[in-house]
Amino acid sequence: MGLAEMKNQSFPRNHIDDWERKAEESIKGKPIESLQNSTYENIVLKPLYSQEDEKLVSAYPAGSDFRRGIESLGYTTNKWKVAQRIPYKTIEELQVKLEQAFARGQTVISFEMSKELLEKRDLLEKLLKAYICEYPLAINASGSRKKC
Structure with a gap:
């Protein structure tokens, strides 16, 4: 089979019922x-999953499934935080x-807790x-816990 034939090859359209029947057989x-x-x-x-399972996502923040956040203005009012851990x-x-x-410009207190600090x-x-x-x-407090 040549490249041109491969490009023009098509497959029969199957319905979800065909898949379910074959799956139940298997x-x-x-x-x-x-x-x-x-x-x-x-x-x-x-x-x-099929196209029937696809749900529309809200085009706006604070809509339906909240993928774009819970604020109606999105993240325009919530600025990013700079939280680099301080050694x-x-x-x-x-x-x-x-x-x-x-x-x-750091905007968060961020460091690792130690036993010495405690x-x-x-x-x-x-x-x-x-x-x-x-x-x-x-704060990352994992360094302050007791070793078992």
């Missing part, structure tokens, strides 16, 4: 529904680096109180 008479799976969020996953060795160094980061809880509280009203907080 699974030896079980119902098609036995091929469905559910996720832990109770979303049913079908074995075959540090001491709480004093963290304070200096936070001030530098904010001066350069031991100096009073200094950490003082540091956070200085910024917490102005900046959101994003």
Whole structure:
């Protein structure tokens, strides 16, 4: 078969009923529904989707399935946040680096929690109180948990 013949080749149109019949044959008479799976969020996953399953997505934010967010103006009123994680060795160094980061445009308090920081809880509280009203907080606390 040449390239021109391959390009002009067509396949017969099948209907969903043809697929269902063939699928039931393959699974030896079980119902098609036995091929469905559910996720832990109770979303049913079908074995075959067709154009009938397609749902229109709202062209506007805050519409129907909320894919474009919950705000009617979209993200024009919610600015992006800059939350680069700040590396540090001491709480004093963290304070200096936070001030530098904010001066350069960082908009979130972001650092990894450490056991050393927890031991100096009073200094950490003082540091956070200085910024917490102005900046959101994003802390990775996985480094402070106990190893089992």
